[in-house]
Amino acid sequence: MSSSSLGVVTVSEQTRDAFRGKTVLLTGASGGLGAQLALQLASCGVKTLVLSGRKQEALEPIAKQCQEVEMNSVTSASTSTTTTTTILCLTCDLSDKESVSKLGQDVLKACDNAVDVLIHCGGVSSRSNFVDTAFEIDETVMQINFLSGVSLCHALVPGMMQNNGRGGRVIWISSVQGLVGIPSRTSYAASKFAVQGYCEALRAEVASSNVTVHCVSPGYIRTNLSKSALTGDGTAHGKMDVTTENGADPQDVAVEILDKVAKGRNDFIVAATPSAKAAIWLRLLCPGLLQTLLVKRFEKSQKKEKED
Known part of the structure; x- marks a missing residue:
């Protein structure tokens, strides 16, 4: 982690080297942690950065900011190590199986059938007691947080395994609540526990193909996750929880995640409070x-x- 001349926290040189020239798909890029990951990746000189989210109008401002960051990085870097970044926006509704399948197909088509890094950041939380939660909400949360990522892994990881020895990376944003299940989060905890187990098993299978799998477990981050959380009947929670409001800065968390991945960390916790630890x-x-x-x-x- 380092600071730019403007005082903005940025990734380390080691991280820039790790991601420079790579083709990256980032889900959940419309805001919050995903948007901050996008901006940091743009500063790394990735070859292609595919931003995905539900709404095109929400992705376009992030793409514009990424272009500005990339241009500034090229201007300040030596010409021998710079890479012009192509930034693409592909919409996807993670709750829709067909939409997720189409995203996998579209990103391969747009990137010449080669994606080096999959960062699955898109997700939704839940806020309801078990007895008040419709089964359909359990299914929706599981589809968004877990099964959508599984679908994208099926679409992209085989290509990474046959990538002429270059391998690839899967970076999946889980949660501290995938390590400890707390009350009124049954749907959310189940989906994140599933992510933890899937990543652990997948890591062993793809290691010999030079594909690394990183499962990141953040604590509370200042995003709209609690506002958009689903209640038992599917309506939005619509409130900023105190713990979320007092959470970590998403920019700092994005930098920490990418820096730790570049250092080879697999399973790790970020932005966790002492009580969570x-x-x-x-x-x-x-x-x-x-x-x-x-x-x-x-x-x-x-x-x-x-x-x-």
Whole structure:
């Protein structure tokens, strides 16, 4: 991690070298962490940066910012190490299987059947008790957070494995809640636990083909994740949770993620609070105590809801 002349946190030179000249597909690029990852990748001199999100009008401003970042990077860098970046926008609704399948096909077509890096950042959270959650919401959250990524892996990873020895990278943004399941997040926790297991198994299968798999578990980040979270009937939560509002800066988190990937880290946690880190250790060392604490947390939240 380093700072530019303007005081903006940027990725390290090692990270720029790791991503320079690569073709990258980034989902969830319309805002929040995804947008910040896009801007940092643009500064790395990637060959092609494919930005994906639900709405074209939300992607276009990010693409424009990426072009500006890339131009500034080219101007300030030595001409012998610069790469002109092609930036493309491809819309995709991760909740729609056909839309995800089409994204996989379209990105291969646009990138001459070769994608070096898949960053699956798109996702949705949930906010509802188990008894208040329709089964269809469980399915939707699982499709967006897990199955869409599986579909993209099927589309892109075989090409990475046959990439003339160059290999590739899969970077999947999971969550601390994929390590510890907290009350009123059953759908979300299930989808993120699935991501953890899938990445662990996939990593072993593709390692000999020089493909690396990185599962990133962020804590709270200042994004709109809680506002767009699905409630039990499918409506948006529509509120900025205090924990999210006080979360880490998405720019700092984006830089930390890319820097750690460039250093070869596979499974790692970012932006986690001390309590989240403690919960992860308790799950391993003292699961009974963690269970007691989670029950108390749930009972406290239910009492507060009744009082409100």
